Structures are given as structure tokens and as C-alpha cells.
Amino acid sequence: MEPVNVAVIYYSATGTVHALARAAAEGAEKAGARVRLRRVAETAPQEAIAARPDWARHLRDTADVVEAGLDDLDWADAVLFGTPTRFGNPAGQLRAFIDTTGPLWYQGRLAGKVYSAFTASNTAHGGQESTILALGNTFYHWGGVIVPPGYTDPIRFRSGNPYGASHVTGDGVPGDVSLEAARHQARRVADVAAALKRGGWSAG
Template identity: 40%
Template sequence: MKIYLVYYSTYGHTYKMIQAAAEGVKSEGGDAVIRRVPETVSEEILSQMGALDFYKAQAHVPVATVEELTEADGFIFGSPTRFGNMAAQMKAFLDATGPLWAKGALVDKPAAVITSSSTQHGGQESTILSFHTVLLHHGMILVGLPYTFQGQMERNEISGGSPYGASTIALAGEEGSREPTPNELEGARFLGARLARVARALKG
């Protein structure tokens, strides 16, 4: 059972959540394959954004190709929010999957989504929903984060996570100052484990 975790991350918050989700996949006996989508911004711009160090730090992660997606039994996608939508880098990658759509290559494959926003109300849910539109066009089966994950009811701290998927809050203007909390990471692990179980059941 091979689960592809395909992400874009600017400062590393989404990547940390993807790593936690991969732990969840492995806990269910799945093969967690982590891939990053191609960067579309120059290193000069990344440097001005304060994102160049992380860009270089993830160089060991292979860049995803459209063709290899057909090998997956399921997917977890990750992207930070961009005005309530997925990042342009992720959208560009998904837009290139037209040939797979034409062949129905991803139909009936389960998929989940992880995101990160700069503020508590920074569009986490709408970003995940922006993924759902694309995934449904591919005929995928959506997998969310149900309330059986007890951290969903957390009231003692500001925390990401919703029925739509796992998420974290990075804090605007303070990039890197807030790492994903234990509760947020546990939500990602829970989501990864659930996705793996659903993929196993569908593969049957």
C-alpha cells in the first residue's frame, strides 16, 4: 500500500505536518512516499521572503512528477494558504494532471489535505475546500479529520484542525516563531493513519 504525500511548503510548517502524517501512514503499515511540487519562484525572491534557507533544507526531498502519481493507492496533499486557496505552486502542479484526468487514472483513490495559515482565521478550511474541487474532478474519494480525533475538541489552546483536514497556524509576520503544536501534529498523524486504512479497504 503506497501513499503519496505531495506538498508545497514555504517556511517548513506544512512540511512538518506532512512528516507527521507520514508517521500515521507508517503506523498502519503503509509505504509513505513524500514528494514536493516544483518551485516556481526564483531563489532571489525566496531570499527576499526569508524562505531560501528552508527551500535549500528540503533539497533531499524528491520533486513530484505527474506520471508517478498513478503508482499511489492514496494521497495526502499539503499546501499553505494563499488568500484562502492553495499555493500557486501546488495549483500549477495539479493543473498539469490533465492527462491523468483524461484517462481516469486517479478515480476511486482516497485523498486527504493538510494546510497551514498565518493567522487563526487565515482561510484554512477554504484552502482545503479548494483542493476538494480538484480532487472530486479526478474522481477521488475525500478523507477528512473526524471528531473521533479528540484533539478536534481542544479548547485550552489555539489549534488548527477541522473536519475537512489537519492544519496548523504559523502566525503572520513571525515566520518560524510558532511551530506546529503537539495537538496539530497528532491531528496530522491521525489523518495519515485514517487515509492509510481507507486506502487499504478500497484496495481490498
């Protein structure tokens, strides 16, 4: 059987979600998937970016990461979305990309795919779960198969978030627990997508 196609599509301002996205890509690859790591376009005003040296630096450092397009969603059997939480919701940059998907949705080309999400917040109770659940609302409309990590691996009992991998940026850069949680989530997503593909899953 052909390997499954997994797209990891994310927005990251200062690098935290980027690190989780890279770990997720590694996990999916380890599961045998073909992977595309894609960042969504930065839409913030230049003056806002320039006011935060770490933001401007991260934008320069990741300029070589291919920007996400609708063809990446069309290509994928499974998609993991990553975003920092913004007041308990996905970042506007990721929402702006999602808002361009109407043509694919209208043709039914987003249905039947596996979807999952991961996030980061500045504080321990900064809206991580609600951000992931908010993305679920989009996946429902698309007719997607939502695959959370749950407590399906010992790392989940250390990371503590069954909704999706997450990290508290106030604690510093993502460490081994957060990164392994992202790898496990992506492996699980790839495995479920492969099982559906083997079983002749139809989006209809």
C-alpha cells in the same frame, strides 16, 4: 494483501507545511502503508525567495526531498496534499503541479483513489477551511474518494478542524497537537484506502 501506497505531496515555503507533511507520512507508515513524501517544485522568482531568509533556508534544507512527479500519483492508492493557504486557496506552486495532471485524469488514472488535504495559515481565520475545500473541487473532477479526518479521534477536538490538519504559523512551529492531528488524518486515509482495496474497489 499488499500494503496500500500513500503519497504525501506538499508545498512549503518556510517549513510549517513540511513539518505537517512529515507527520502525515509517519502516520501513514504507522498504519502499514508504503509512503512517498514528495515536495512540489518551487516556482517563485529567485529574488522573492532571497528576500526572505527563512524561505531560502528552508529550500536549501529540503533539497534532498524528492520532487513530486505524475508517477507518484499513478503509484498511489491514496494521496494527501499539503499547502499553505494563499488568500483562502492553495499555493500557486501546488496548483502548478496539479495543472500537469491532465494526462492521468484523461485516462481515468486518478479516479477511485482516496484524497485528503492539510494546510497552514498565518492567522487563526486565514482561510484554512476554504483552502482545503478548494482542493476538494479538484478531487471531485478526478473522481476521488475524499476522506476528511472529521471528529474521529480525541485529537480532533483539540485541533478543531474536521476538514483537515492545520496550523496557525503565527503561533510558532507546529506542536504536538498539530502534528498528531496530521498523523491521525494520514492513518485514517491509509485505513480507508486499505478497506477499499480489500473490498475490490473499482474506479469505474
